[in-house]
Amino acid sequence: MQNVKDIYQDVFEGLGTLGPALHLEVDPEMSPVQLPPRKIPESLKQPLREHLDELVKLEVIERVDYPTDWVSAIVVAPKPNGKIRLCLDPRPLNKALKRCHHPIPTIDDVLPELSNAKVFTKVDCSNGYWQVELDEESSLLTTFNTPFGRFKWQRMPFGISPAGEIFQQRLDQAIDDLDGIRTVADDILVIGNGETMQEAVADHDRKLKELFDRCRAKHIKLNPNKIEFKKTSMPYIGHILTSDGVQADPAKVQAILEMKQPTDVAGVRRILGTVNYLAKFLPHLSQPFDWDKSHDAAFTQIKKLITEPPVLKYYESTKPLIIQCDASDHGLGAALIQEGKPVAFASRALTHAEKQYAQIEKELLAIVYGTERFHQYTYGRPVTVESDHKPLEVIHQKPLSAAPRRLQKMMMRLHQYDLTIVYKKESEMLLADTLSRHHLDNSTDEARSVDSDLDQVDSLEEINEILNCETTTIFQDHTTKDQDLQQVKSFIQSGWPESSKDLSPAITPYFHLRDELTTHEGLVFRGDRVVIPKSLRKQVLNELHAAHQGIASTSRRARETVYWPHLNQELKDHISHCITCDTFNSKQPKEPLIPHEIPKRAWAKIGCDIFEFEKKSYLVTVDYYSNFFE
Numbered sequence: 280m281q282n283v284k285d286i287y288q289d290v291f292e293g294l295g296t297l298g299p300a301l302h303l304e305v306d307p308e309m310s311p312v313q314l315p316p317r318k319i320p321e322s323l324k325q326p327l328r329e330h331l332d333e334l335v336k337l338e339v340i341e342r343v344d345y346p347t348d349w350v351s352a353i354v355v356a357p358k359p360n361g362k363i364r365l366c367l368d369p370r371p372l373n374k375a376l377k378r379c380h381h382p383i384p385t386i387d388d389v390l391p392e393l394s395n396a397k398v399f400t401k402v403d404c405s406n407g408y409w410q411v412e413l414d415e416e417s418s419l420l421t422t423f424n425t426p427f428g429r430f431k432w433q434r435m436p437f438g439i440s441p442a443g444e445i446f447q448q449r450l451d452q453a454i455d456d457l458d459g460i461r462t463v464a465d466d467i468l469v470i471g472n473g474e475t476m477q478e479a480v481a482d483h484d485r486k487l488k489e490l491f492d493r494c495r496a497k498h499i500k501l502n503p504n505k506i507e508f509k510k511t512s513m514p515y516i517g518h519i520l521t522s523d524g525v526q527a528d529p530a531k532v533q534a535i536l537e538m539k540q541p542t543d544v545a546g547v548r549r550i551l552g553t554v555n556y557l558a559k560f561l562p563h564l565s566q567p568f569d570w571d572k573s574h575d576a577a578f579t580q581i582k583k584l585i586t587e588p589p590v591l592k593y594y595e596s597t598k599p600l601i602i603q604c605d606a607s608d609h610g611l612g613a614a615l616i617q618e619g620k621p622v623a624f625a626s627r628a629l630t631h632a633e634k635q636y637a638q639i640e641k642e643l644l645a646i647v648y649g650t651e652r653f654h655q656y657t658y659g660r661p662v663t664v665e666s667d668h669k670p671l672e673v674i675h676q677k678p679l680s681a682a683p684r685r686l687q688k689m690m691m692r693l694h695q696y697d698l699t700i701v702y703k704k705e706s707e708m709l710l711a712d713t714l715s716r717h718h719l720d721n722s723t724d725e726a727r728s729v730d731s732d733l734d735q736v737d738s739l740e741e742i743n744e745i746l747n748c749e750t751t752t753i754f755q756d757h758t759t760k761d762q763d764l765q766q767v768k769s770f771i772q773s774g775w776p777e778s779s780k781d782l783s784p785a786i787t788p789y790f791h792l793r794d795e796l797t798t799h800e801g802l803v804f805r806g807d808r809v810v811i812p813k814s815l816r817k818q819v820l821n822e823l824h825a826a827h828q829g830i831a832s833t834s835r836r837a838r839e840t841v842y843w844p845h846l847n848q849e850l851k852d853h854i855s856h857c858i859t860c861d862t863f864n865s866k867q868p869k870e871p872l873i874p875h876e877i878p879k880r881a882w883a884k885i886g887c888d889i890f891e892f893e894k895k896s897y898l899v900t901v902d903y904y905s906n907f908f909e
Contacts, residue, residue, distance in 0.1 A: 283487070290500060291500065291502070292500070294410060294500060295405070295498050296410060297410040297453065298411065298452070300417075301445065302417055303439075304377035305375045306376075306377060312349065312371035312372070313347075313348075313349070314350055314351055314368075315352075315424060316426055317354070323355050323357060326361075326362065326363045327363060327427075330365055339432065339433060343431050349420050349422060350423065350424050351422065351424070352424060354366045354368055354687050356691065366438060366679070367436050369436075369438050369440075372420060372421075372439065379445060383447060383464075383596060384462070385595070385596045389468075389515070389516075392458075393470065395479065396472050397473060397479035397511065398471035398509050398511060398522070399468065399470055399507075399512075400483065400510070401466055401467065401468050401513060402502075403466055403502040404499065408435045408436065408446055409435065410446075410498075410499065411434060411435040412433065412435075421439070437695065443658060447463075447659055450465075453497045454490065454497075457486070459471070459482070460486060460490055463515070463655065464659065468515060469483060469490060470486070470520075471484075471509075476522070515655075594656055600656060601662070601663045602615055602616070602646075602653065602662060603616060603703075604666055605667060605708055605715040606638070606641035606645040606715055607712075608634065610626055610714075611627055611629065611718065612645065612711045612712065612714025612716070613626070613652060614649075614710035614711050615649075615653050616710070625649060625652045634772070635771075635772070635797055637796050637797045638668070638793065640689070642671055643671055646693070650696055657698075658695065661697045661699070662696060662697060662698050663698075664698050666702065667702070667704065667708045672700050675690070683795070683807070753815075754802055754809065754811075754812070755800065757812040758802055759801065761814065764810065770786075770793070771798050792805055805842040808839070808840060809840065810841075810842050810843060811842070820853045823850070827857065827863075829854070834847060837850060875903070878903050881904045881905050882902055884904070885900055885902055885903060886900070886903065887899070
């Protein structure tokens with residue numbers, strides 16, 4: 280492979296140019312939206328400036344210093360390696376953009392080319408979307424706001440709704456006439472056919488050379504670090520391509536086949552609920568299992584029935600697609616469904632850090648896991664996501680900047696998908712619920728969770744500055760001694776009761792926020808705000824109001840860093856009784872209202888004002904005598 284890289288070195292360097300400049304079509308009925316720059320934490324401003332400078336140097340973005348109709352916001356998140364992730368939040372723009380609805384390939388499209396296929400190579404386009412240039416009009420549509428001014432994308436940005444279909448269409452057009460070469464998203468598959476392995480390798484090498492020649496001619500750039508070269512088996516659209524033919528991907532049913540045996544009555548009921556849900560697809564379900572011989576054998580037989588046709592369905596690109604996602608205290612579960620039948624199953628354990636997440640974060644993590652786990656099915660097409668957590672249905676419809684910061688990082692990962700999240704009752708989520716509670720023992724790398732804890736670290740740094748202390752030990756000590764917060768921590772980690780009626784009045788306010796509460800390093804957080812123990816609240820109030828700002832400014836500062844029940848009211852009381860503010864604040868008594876004289880005839884006295892409606896300015900005139908206006 281190194282020889283190939285040396286020969287085609289130019290194919291693996293720089294930014295590509297896939298086709299002519301793209302023109303994005305906009306629905307003329309949609310009114311443009313201009314969003315203000317979003318607040319960026321001080322610790323991220325310098326990395327953001329450096330990242331913007333780098334993108335300008337690469338000619339991926341360009342500074343804008345003149346008015347534009349559309350202005351989107353951005354979300355900035357730190358990476359574990361110290362760099363940042365910049366994501367456009369173009370939700371208002373996405374509602375106006377027209378889509379090309381280019382089809383995404385399925386396994387049926389490639390089957391005719393698999394006769395005598397024995398060797399495969401898969402290459403990845405480098406910065407795929409950035410290989411599509413934007414024309415000037417489209418570039419202006421992608422203008423975004425930052426603390427350092429406005430910029431526009433010169434290359435197709437990640438996040439706009441038609442991006443996936445446009446890239447797939449252009450890549451298909453560039454190499455569609457090449458025999459034995461297929462594309463899915465930014466992956467390009469090369470198929471070597473032949474009666475013998477020697478013939479297949481020769482055929483493969485010829486096709487690979489044709490592909491690299493075409494990439495050179497069409498200015499398509501490939502990633503040298505993401506090449507699977509001359510493999511005898513290759514995963515592709517939920518199947519495994521091998522020299523012996525096409526096989527079902529075992530990962531599709533691994534979550535069911537390796538499901539642990541139930542250990543209690545509730546576990547048995549969940550398994551039976553799953554089977555009953557799929558009963559209409561099981562023609563032999565009525566045949567009795569031999570329970571007298573072995574419960575293990577019966578359980579194995581159930582799993583076998585669930586993971587074979589006619590229950591397990593083959594994916595069809597023309598049929599609606601549903602992902603059912605759920606999170607338990609210890610695992611995630613997801614099921615891909617078409618026409619009520621499962622297409623694939625997936626589950627995994629939560630990492631230690633993920634177990635400390637608020638329930639809303641776990642449920643969103645389940646959606647991210649399911650969507651990315653089934654990427655070959657979910658990418659480039661509308662997908663309905665079923666979740667038993669209703670707040671996610673509402674949050675997903677709002678702009679990314681309106682979501683809690685800890686959710687934004689996960690929502691950014693969903694931007695490339697066309698998702699609609701709908702709420703379903705837990706009783707209607709049998710597949711995902713069973714998978715999340717009887718999950719596989721595997722879990723993701725702990726480093727994946729570190730990224731989600733950075734907002735809490737930022738909050739700790741800010742509250743340390745407020746209290747003029749250098750460590751978080753003071754918060755940990757006082758939290759440990761606070762009996763109410765210790766009980767809250769216990770509920771977060773072990774689960775909340777079904778109702779708040781049995782809770783003490785001090786705990787009840789936290790019950791209504793239970794989906795937002797997490798623990799980290801012995802502390803309790805509401806989102807990225809530190810929950811202050813009772814013994815420190817008076818000190819925090821004093822420090823928050825140290826600059827003697829008004830109620831609005833002080834409350835705004837508090838909302839960014841700290842929380843406890845009735846915080847707003849306590850702030851108002853504290854400021855209203857501040858002797859310093861009362862002494863030095865200038866008094867501004869309200870001017871008394873002076874009634875005007877009523878005229879004795881029409882048009883003797885008039886009032887005028889200017890207002891704007893639908894981007895047009897109007898002058899309104901009112902006659903004081905008759906109240907007639909025009």
